[in-house]
Amino acid sequence: MSLDRETLKAIWKVVSEIPPGYVLAYGEVATLxxxxxxxxxxxxxxxAAPKAMRLPWHRVINAQGKIAFPKDSAGWKKQRDLLEREGIQFLKGRVDLQRYGWKGVVDQLIWGDEMPLA
DNA sequence: GGGCTGACCTACT
DNA sequence: CAGTAGGCCAGCC
Structure with missing residues (x-):
């Protein structure tokens, strides 16, 4: 498999569907x-995403709830700033996936558990 | 083709 | 919770 136009489109679509204030792990984006x-x-x-499409790339983080860039890089600071601007809080340098994970939210809605978010 | 790299992931120590 | 190891898959020598 290669990153042809169709593949890129599928990935970009998933990412663009992530609502503000939520995040999704790389693996979950890939699966979806x-x-x-x-x-x-x-x-x-x-x-590879064109800057013109304004893809919310910052809502994609790794499975550990951490930003994928080195913490001392410019990209790291930028991504963290964008996320906090949407109301996502960092605890110990990590994001609480149970609370901000998009898929997690869907699961909670389905299983109807006690969920902390409004 | 062969080998190395990476905005990754899971499992184990 | 930090580090390590093996697995994955596409891109670039």
Whole structure:
């Protein structure tokens, strides 16, 4: 499989569907786009996204709830700023996926558990 | 083709 | 919770 136009489109679509204030892990984006093992392709797809489409790339983080960039890089600070601007709080340098994870929210809605978010 | 790299992930120590 | 190891897959020598 390669990053052809269709693949990129599928990944970009998933990312663009993430509502403000929520995040999704690379692996989950890959799965929803139809590539369960394609987590690494997602990172490439994000980097290949045209700046003009204003893709919410900052809502994509790794499965550990952490930003994928080195914490001392410019990209790291920028992503964190964008996320906090949407109301996402960082605890110990990490995002609480149970609370801000988009898929997690869907699951909670389905299973109807006690969910902390409004 | 062969080998290395990476905005990754899971499992184990 | 931090580090390590193995697995994955596409891109670039």
């Amino acid at each position: 786009a139809g590539y369960p093992k394609g987590a690494r392709m997602v990172s490439r797809a994000l980097g």
